[in-house]
Amino acid sequence: MNDLTHFSETGRARMVDVSAKSETTRVAIASGVLRMQLATLERIRAGKIAKGDVLTVADVGAVMAAKRTPDIIPMCHTIMLSGVDVNFSELVEPDAAGCVGIKVVASATCVGQTGVEMEALCAANVALLTIYDMCKAIDRGMRIENVQLEEKRGGKSGVWKRGESK
Secondary structure: OOOOOOEOOOOOEOOOOOOOOOOEEEEEEEEEEEEEOHHHHHHHHHOOOOOOOHHHHHHHHHHHHHHOHHHHOOOOOOOOEEEEEEEEEEEOOOOOOOOEEEEEEEEEEEEEOOOOHHHHHHHHHHHHHHHHHHHOOOOOOOEEEEEEEEEEEOOOOOOEEOOOOO
């Protein structure tokens, strides 16, 4: 048996056939952080970024990214998403480099035959990239870190949560 399902028995890349799978409600949650100077966070908070309302634009970008995931990840299935939710929180305690940050948590939901992990991860990444793009003129040293899947639910494998064994 081939454990790497995106490769055929001959080693060629392929899109996995999910037609035999049952439709279930599937949810994935991903997160990531954008580290920045305190002055940058203060300008975002005050609405003083020249390109506009940073978090609103990042929210829209995240939803758009989730919807377009199969266009950028070669073997992803096109999924009819039932919902995408994006939340932002400020990290005001400076890290070792003296940077504060914004954490994004993105979730994607569908009823289907395959999961939505890639959609949640794309949403989180694009939200962070959008914030970077909108603020890079004032803080080129920003850095994206810790983009990761936090949780997935649904399908045969059930629930997986970061930090729990399984």
